Amino acid sequence: MADIQYSDQKTGLLLIGIGPGDVALVTSEAFEAAKMADYRRYEAYTALWPEDQLASLEKSVGTITRVMRPEVENPEELFALARESLVALLVVGDPLQATTHVDLQLQAEEAGIYCRTIHGISITGLVTGAIGLSNYKFGRQTTLTYPYSGWVATSPLEVIALNYALGQHTLALLDLDPSGAGTGQQKPMTPSDAVESIKAMINKVNENIDDFSLESPQDSIKVQSLKMISGASLSEIKVVLCSDMGTKQQSIIYTSLADLANLPGGAMNCLVFPATTSDVEEKALLRWLKEE
Numbered sequence: 388m389a390d391i392q393y394s395d396q397k398t399g400l401l402l403i404g405i406g407p408g409d410v411a412l413v414t415s416e417a418f419e420a421a422k423m424a425d426y427r428r429y430e431a432y433t434a435l436w437p438e439d440q441l442a443s444l445e446k447s448v449g450t451i452t453r454v455m456r457p458e459v460e461n462p463e464e465l466f467a468l469a470r471e472s473l474v475a476l477l478v479v480g481d482p483l484q485a486t487t488h489v490d491l492q493l494q495a496e497e498a499g500i501y502c503r504t505i506h507g508i509s510i511t512g513l514v515t516g517a518i519g520l521s522n523y524k525f526g527r528q529t530t531l532t533y534p535y536s537g538w539v540a541t542s543p544l545e546v547i548a549l550n551y552a553l554g555q556h557t558l559a560l561l562d563l564d565p566s567g568a569g570t571g572q573q574k575p576m577t578p579s580d581a582v583e584s585i586k587a588m589i590n591k592v593n594e595n596i597d598d599f600s601l602e603s604p605q606d607s608i609k610v611q612s613l614k615m616i617s618g619a620s621l622s623e624i625k626v627v628l629c630s631d632m633g634t635k636q637q638s639i640i641y642t643s644l645a646d647l648a649n650l651p652g653g654a655m656n657c658l659v660f661p662a663t664t665s666d667v668e669e670k671a672l673l674r675w676l677k678e679e
Contacts, residue, residue: 400469402482404507407633410443421448424475428454434479481509519671526555531584533565544588548612557660582648589617621645627659641675
């Protein structure tokens with residue numbers, strides 16, 4: 388392998404993107420950096436790898452220890468280790484796609500700790516390329532969440548609605564943690580969970596639609612789109628289910644929200660809500676229609 392610029396680095400923090408979930412998609416630089424580190428920590432609360440692939444990676448690079456939200460958002464222990472040794476934080480996908488890791492990078496730099504990022508394949512680029520929708524037409528990304536302690540957040544539906552109104556597709560990641568604490572009780576959201584989440588959001592929007600702000604033109608556009616979505620049947624709302632992307636089990640299905648609840652999905656899933664499509668995009672989507 389070509390010489391790595393930081394190969395003589397003895398201390399510090401390496402933020403390493405390990406890609407979407409298959410050892411075969413880990414870059415050679417990420418492999419070498421992980422092996423070079425004295426300690427390897429696997430961030431296991433923003434996304435997950437299949438256990439067999441994680442075991443295979445560990446066999447190749449050395450012992451890997453899981454860390455969860457508290458260890459990353461309050462990184463005193465991580466930084467103490469990085470001041471005395473070289474620490475690799477292994478992140479699913481690309482390490483800087485989540486603001487949590489950007490904040491960690493900034494904190495490390497402010498603390499005078501050497502910090503280097505090794506990028507990986509992210510779900511964003513992988514999904515947009517795989518399903519055939521133009522990445523120029525994707526709007527803001529969102530995450531469908533579980534109802535934490537009965538609280539239903541409508542912000543994901545608001546993002547989808549505004550994107551619809553602007554003619555932009557939406558990539559919606561699915562929650563991993565019903566508790567919201569990020570401490571290890573992960574239960575990756577299934578397609579049926581996602582449908583229940585959306586139905587709960589639609590019900591809450593219908594109950595509170597008159598309370599939404601109309602201060603800006605964008606607010607008005609969003610509210611009108613929310614009314615359209617909440618008034619539509621689930622069979623009218625089209626969605627693309629993307630499961631286990633980047634792995635040998637990868638699956639893409641173009642369906643409706645009504646039928647989505649009946650699909651098993653994979654170990655890790657995300658959804659794309661297409662807005663207005665071009666002829667080429669529509670032809671690309673039709674490849675993923677589920678056969679009856």
